Amino acid sequence: MNKQLIAFVLLFFFVNVNSQNINNQDSLFNRIGGMPTIERLTTDLVKRLKKDDKLGFLFEHTDEKDFQQLLTAQICYETGGGCQYIGLSMSDAHSGMDINSREFDEFVAIFIESMEHVGINFTNQNRMLKIFAPMRKDILNK
Ligand code: HEM
Numbered sequence: 001m002n003k004q005l006i007a008f009v010l011l012f013f014f015v016n017v018n019s020q021n022i023n024n025q026d027s028l029f030n031r032i033g034g035m036p037t038i039e040r041l042t043t044d045l046v047k048r049l050k051k052d053d054k055l056g057f058l059f060e061h062t063d064e065k066d067f068q069q070l071l072t073a074q075i076c077y078e079t080g081g082g083c084q085y086i087g088l089s090m091s092d093a094h095s096g097m098d099i100n101s102r103e104f105d106e107f108v109a110i111f112i113e114s115m116e117h118v119g120i121n122f123t124n125q126n127r128m129l130k131i132f133a134p135m136r137k138d139i140l141n142k
Pocket residue numbers: 055058059061062063067070071074086087088089093094097099103104105107108132133135136139
């Protein structure tokens with residue numbers, strides 16, 4: 001291969017890999033409506049969590065804005081929106097809370113209510129759950 005061809009192949013891979021990783025057209029991020037939807041989703045989620053009968057006590061001292069921003073960055077990152085998540089790992093964030101499976105299920109139910117509220121369709125709700133459900137093991141009884 002001559003140098004020009006190698007440069008072309010490298011450029012092709014670079015552009016291709018980048019467009020796949022950073023907010024590509026088919027990303028879940030775009031399918032759900034991008035940042036405006038995620039902002040509305042996390043704002044609604046934090047409000048619901050705070051006033052929930054079973055989980056509200058955990059969020060009594062939570063700064064709504066900080067928590068909402070961390071969730072926004074995390075969801076944007078996980079759905080392929082190209083954001084950076086600089087919050088704690090799921091294991092560290094939930095350590096000492098001793099969250100049990102019933103509490104986790106309640107959290108998921110509230111998350112679904114929020115997704116419903118902001119108009120995320122059933123298929124995309126399932127895609128979201130597929131991303132976040134595996135975090136369960138890092139969150140339970142820490
Ligand atoms: C997949 C599910 C979950 C995700 C993606 C998630 C995400 C997060 C994130 C991003 C933070 C902030 C981390 C930081 O401070 O840097 C956090 C904190 C927290 N999470 Fe979760 N979480 C999940 C499940 C749960 C569950 C099931 C509970 C309780 C039942 C819970 C309770 C909390 C509490 C109390 C905080 C601390 C809020 C504060 O700063 O006061 N989380 N979570």
